Amino acid sequence: xxxxxxxxxxxxxxxxxxxxxxxxxxxxxxxxxxxxxxxxxxxxxxxxxxxxxxxxxxxxxxxxxxxxxxxxxxxxxxxxxxxxxxxxxxxxxxxxxxxxxxxxxxxxxxxxxxxxxxxxxxxxxxxxxxxxxxxxxxxxxxxxxxxxxxxxxxxxxxxxxxxxxxxxxxxxxxxxxxxxxxxxxxxxxxxxxxxxxxxxxxxxxxxxxxxxxxxxxxxxxxxxxxxxxxxxxxxxxxxxxxxxxxxxxxxxxxxxxxxxxxxxxxxxxxxxxxxxxxxxxxxxxx
Numbered sequence: 091x092x093x094x095x096x097x098x099x100x101x102x103x104x105x106x107x108x109x110x111x112x113x114x115x116x117x118x119x120x121x122x123x124x125x126x127x128x129x130x131x132x133x134x135x136x137x138x139x140x141x142x143x144x145x146x147x148x149x150x151x152x153x154x155x156x157x158x159x160x161x162x163x164x165x166x167x168x169x170x171x172x173x174x175x176x177x178x179x180x181x182x183x184x185x186x187x188x189x190x191x192x193x194x195x196x197x198x199x200x201x202x203x204x205x206x207x208x209x210x211x212x213x214x215x216x217x218x219x220x221x222x223x224x225x226x227x228x229x230x231x232x233x234x235x236x237x238x239x240x241x242x243x244x245x246x247x248x249x250x251x252x253x254x255x256x257x258x259x260x261x262x263x264x265x266x267x268x269x270x271x272x273x274x275x276x277x278x279x280x281x282x283x284x285x286x287x288x289x290x291x292x293x294x295x296x297x298x299x300x301x302x303x304x305x306x307x308x309x310x311x312x313x314x315x316x317x318x319x320x321x322x323x324x325x326x327x328x329x330x331x332x333x334x335x336x337x338x339x340x341x342x343x344x345x346x347x348x349x350x351x352x353x354x355x356x357x358x359x360x361x362x363x364x365x366x367x368x369x370x371x372x373x374x375x376x
Contacts, residue, residue: 094121094259096190100183100197100213101129103152106228107159110198113232113369117196118168120235120261125170127156128186130179149174180216187223193376194259196226218363218372224255225372227363230338236369239265241341242328242362245306249343252373253312256341265341267307267315270327271299325358332368341371 099114101107111127118125131148152174175182187195197214218225241256243249257265273292300317307315320327332340342359363370 092193092255092258094123094193096192097123097125098183098187098190098192098195099125099127100179100195100217101127101156101159102179102198102213103129103155103159104198106198107156108163109230109232110196110228111159111163113226113228114196115163115165115168115170116232116235117194117226117260118170119164121259123168123193125168126186126190126192127170127172128183129156129172129174130182131174131176132179145176148176179213180220183213183217184221187221192223194224194226195221196228199227199229214363218374222374223376224259224374227370227372229367230369232369236260236262236339238335238337239339239341240332240335240337241265241267241343242359243267243269243306243343245269245302246343248373248375250306250310251375252341252343252371253310255373256339256371260339264314266335266337267312268318268328268331269299269303269306269315270318270320270324270331271295272323272327273319273321325361328358328362329366332366337368339369339371340366341373343373 097114097118099110101110114125114127117123129152131145131152153172156172156174173186177185183195183197186192195217197217199214214225214227218227239256239260239262241249241253243253253265253267257263273295296319299319303315303317306312318327318331320330331337340362342362359372363372
C-alpha cells in the first residue's frame with residue numbers, strides 16, 4: 091500500500107475552482123490525506139517590475155478568494171493549508187509536490203465558455219508531462235466519490251500499475267480494465283486488393299489480440315477486463331466505450347515525456363485528456 095498522506099491541489103480560482111476543491115477534499119477524506127492548496131500569481135515577463143507591496147496585496151487577495159471558494163466545501167476533520175506565491179503555476183505546483191513528497195496532484199481543466207466545454211491549459215499539460223506524479227484532472231461536478239472507474243491499458247507494466255494505484259487510492263476492487271485495438275480499415279483491404287481473404291485476416295488479428303490480452307489479464311490476476319475493437323481507431327473505440335458505460339473517472343498510464351513511448355497509446359492519451367468531458371487520472375509512477 092502506497093503512502094497517500096499528502097496531496098497538492100493546483101487552483102487557478104476559475105469558475106470550476108469549487109468543483110476542484112470538492113473533489114480534492116472528497117479524495118483526501120478517503121485516504122486521510124493532508125491537502126496543500128497552491129495558487130500561483132503569474133505576471134509573466136512583467137512580474138519582475140511589480141513592486142513587493144503590490145505582490146503582497148495580490149497574495150492576500152488570492153488567499154481571500156480561495157477561502158471564499160472553500161465556503162460550502164466539506165473540509166471537516168481534514169488538515170489543509172493555502173500557499174500563494176508569485177511564480178509560474180506548473181513550476182510552483184511541482185516544487186510544492188516535491189517538497190511535500192506528495193502522492194498526487196489535483197488540478198482543474200480550463201473552461202471554454204463559447205463552446206460550453208472544458209479544455210486542458212498549458213499548466214495541466216506541463217504537470218502531466220513533467221511532474222512524475224499521478225495527476226487527477228477535474229472536469230465534472232463532484233458531489234460524491236467515484237463509482238464507475240475505467241482503466242485503459244496498452245498491456246504495459248505502467249498501465250498495470252495505474253490500475254493497481256486507482257484501486258488502492260479510491261478503495262475500489264472493481265476498477266474495469268479495458269484494452270482496445272484497431273481493426274483493419276476498408277482502405278487497407280482495398281489497397282492490398284484482398285477482400286476475399288478479409289474474414290480470415292480479421293479472425294487472425296482478433297485471435298492474436300485476444301491471446302495477448304488474456305495473457306496480460308491472467309498474469310496480473312485482473313478480475314474485471316474487456317477487449318474492444320473499432321475500425322475507426324483506438325481513440326474512437328475508447329470514447330464510445332466511456333459514453334456507453336457512463337464512466338465517471340478514466341485512468342490512463344504514462345511514462346512521461348522523457349520516454350520514447352511517452353503516453354499510453356502514443357497520441358491517443360493526449361487526445362483523450364483534451365477531448366473527454368470526464369475526470370481523468372493520468373498515472374505516472376513516482
